[in-house]
Amino acid sequence: MTLPRDEIEALLPFYVNGTLEGEELAEVEAAIDNDAALAADVATLRAIRTTMQEADTGFSPGEMGLARLMRDVETEPVQLQRAPRGRIWQIAAAVLLAVVIGQGALMLGQSGSGPGYELAGGASADLVITVVPNATEEQLRNALLDAGVEITAGPSALGLYELAVLDGVTLEEAIGSLAAATGVIDTVEQAE
Structure with a gap:
């Protein structure tokens, strides 16, 4: 062979x-x-x-x-x-x-936390929102960018998102902008 x-x-x-x-x-x-x-x-x-x-x-x-x-x-x-x-x-x-x-x-x-390492959920929440069920990710992202906020937690089991207001934006401005996005944001409340 x-x-x-x-x-x-x-x-x-x-x-x-x-x-x-x-x-x-x-x-x-x-x-x-x-x-x-x-x-x-x-x-x-x-x-x-x-x-x-x-x-x-x-x-x-x-x-x-x-x-x-x-x-x-x-x-x-x-x-x-x-x-x-x-x-x-x-x-x-x-x-x-x-x-x-x-x-x-x-x-x-194994290196632990190095420079630039930041826990995503580390910021405290200023607002709590719910999103309209048929809203797309792009619509939600644009509404959050326009309002000057970022997600710190969520969605929870109830569909709640916790948001933090970014520097240079007041809480009132953020609430007004989110409330105006009626096709995307269902409810806006100040966090406790």
Whole structure:
């Protein structure tokens, strides 16, 4: 049995993971020994595998998630598609990029509050409004911008939005502007 080069390239990830046996294993090893490009592919795949194994994702689906995955794996037929050699590099680059982005997100999440960090709901509410049910997001956004207010909380279970008046706008001006937006704002009340 002599495998074509594209099939040998498709078997490289299985070789790196140690899951090849018999004639396939012997043919892949022989091809790697005789081809420097295949040897370089193996080295790259090993580096990716090592990086992936060392990455701490910080979460796990738990036993129930694993059981559900195993159930789905056993019920769905598997159809292997072999990627051409150019695709292997694209896949490897995508996996490596995902690891780098994941690590960056993990590091940013652990950094705490830095400069410019501000809790969105930290401002106290000056007004409480309800919105007309068929109003669009664009209409609501325009009404709030025109009134010089920003949402600090909401919508609540009752559909209430808490608003803070921005600098340079008086409470009376904001109430008047919101009250005039009758097709968008249903009620306007001063917060308690």
